[in-house]
Amino acid sequence: MDGGISNPAGTAERLAQMLAALPDLARDALVDPVPPRNLNDWSALPPETPAALFCPRSAEQVAAILAAANAARVPVVPQGGLTGLCGGARPIAGGIALSLEKMTGIEEIDEASATMTVLAGTPLELIQRAAAERGLFFSLDLGARGSCAIGGNAGTNAGGNRVIRYGMMRDLVLGAEVVLPDGTIVNALSKLIKNNTGYDVRQLFIGSEGTLGVITRLVLKLHPAPGCTHAAICGLSDYDKVVDLLRGARRKLGPTLSAFEAMWPDYWEVACAVPGVRDPLEARHAHTVLIEAQGTDEAIDGPRFMAFLEAMFEEGIIEDAAISQSLSDVQAFWGVRDACAEFKTTLGPHHAYDVGLPTGQMDGFARACRAAVAEAVPGGRSVYYGHIGDGNLHLLAWVPGAAPQPGEALDEAVYATVRAFGGSVSAEHGIGTTKKKYLEFSRSPEELDLMRRVKRALDPNGILNPGKVIDA
Incomplete structure (x- = not known):
């Protein structure tokens, strides 16, 4: 790999070379x-x-830009809606x-296939509305729905509020068009759910955060x-009851269960x-x-x-329930969660974390992490909530009144606890640069080596989003 990509010397010359070679297109x-x-x-x-x-404005323009950048060894950072939290689009x-x-x-x-073909910069909310106008439903939903772009949602394998029923972006993408670092346009725009024809090309790029294409x-x-x-908003006496409620919801509501959001009392107090x-x-x-x-069907599903x-x-x-x-009540309930x-x-300023853990261990993790944050940083506080039905716990950590916030100390406390519980340092936000040093907490050396091999194979000059996720 060309070491000049990470060396600032000569960047102006390489950029000039790229611009000179750029086609009129x-x-x-x-x-x-x-x-x-x-x-x-x-x-x-x-x-x-x-x-x-x-x-x-087109894949052909993207291809021409990448080809020129690759030839001149100019680094390229893809950007979507810029709502990522980990520095991946910086x-x-x-x-x-x-x-x-x-x-x-x-x-x-395509109503017959129940599919929608979209350009990557399309905002998520626009896709949701377009589906609704045709009596259909695109299930991904995030707080940043009005700003985030669907290409970025795929690039980070976004999850959101209804993963327990519909899955993450990996489960919602049937086909993709991708431009490789050398400018090759790969058309894998299949509408087929069953397409067992060799390697699944689209999945290579979903979750890759713009480092492969x-x-x-x-x-x-x-x-x-x-x-x-x-x-319903339900009050429960302990975490074992939360797990019992989840088990009961899965058994009695079956496929209609679309969200199961748990909030610890520290979060509830701040939210209210x-x-x-x-x-x-x-x-x-x-x-x-x-x-x-x-x-x-309201007549069936309401009584159920x-x-x-x-x-x-x-x-x-x-113990208690509202x-x-x-639908206005439903929205009000979500208002507390959101x-x-x-x-x-x-x-004030705080650090947000999203981690993956086995559902049964989440309360133990919350207690251990709360103690670790308080021990690592004097005055450190943390609150806990998340989509626990799919193993995703969110937490916020901060030191009241501190400026700047001791981000590195908080990161170390949180991710060391995640590692001790055998969890994932990122459930849905990605790695970018902010979690890069902690990737080894959740991936084996063999997995990391395989990631590097894939990166070198597709981006041998290291131009695409260098320094993000993993170094080749």
Whole structure:
């Protein structure tokens, strides 16, 4: 691999070489000056100005830009909606930023196949609305739905709120068009669910965070639009009851169970203090759970949901519950769970973590991690919540009043605890640069070596998102 990629000497000359070789096809994609929004993603890292910004409108333009960059050994950082939290879309000095923000649009909705073909820069919320207008449903849902781009969702293998029923992005992408670092356009835009024809090319790029290729189009799997949605906020006396409730929900609600969100009391207290958030329960409980079920027929699924809750009360699993009577109630319940989006205002600066753990170990992890944070940093606090039905726990850690926040000490405390519990340092946010040093906590040496081999095979010159995820 060319060591010049990581060496700032000669970057200006290589950029000039690239621009001189750029075909007319791609010249109008160059944007000057670089807007402030393209200097960073949503990570807490300082902004970085790229040497140039390109905003292509087609896969052919992407291919021409990458081919020229590869020949000149100019680093390229792909960008989508820039809502990532791990620095994966943050530019690097001397490199170019390749933003897909102008590659937006829905090319086809195939109702017979229940698929949608979209350009990679299309915002998630636009895809959700387009599906709903046709009586269909795209199940991925994130708090950043209005800003995040579907290509970035695929590149980071986004999860979101309804993984327990529909799966992660890996389960929602049937086909992809990808441009390799040398400019080769790989068309794998299949609509087939059953396509057992050798290596699954699309999966190579989903979750690769733009280090192996640039996703330019996707074929997405759609589902029928839910006919009804029911939700309840449940108070429970201990974590064992939370696991019992999850087990009961899986058994009695079956495939209608669409979300199971657990909130520890430290999170609940902070969330209910956010302006505009209403506590739907009369008393505080050791654990609080939001359950959502999406059905097809109100006459059948409504009574089923109520029968499930009644059974959980009778078995002594639920202490108290608020049950939705309308979609506005469902949205209000989600408002408590999603209040974390406002914590920067109420808590001030803090660090957000998303980790993967076996569901049965989450409470033990929360207790151990809370103690580790408090021990590592005087005054350190942490709160816990997450989509525990799919093994994903979120936590926020901070030191009240500290400026700047002791990020590295907090990271060490959290990820060392994750490692001790045999968990994953990233359940759905990716690795980028902020978690790169901790990747070995969750992957074996053999897995890391295989990742490096794949990176070298597809990007031998190391131009694509260098320094992110793993070094080849």
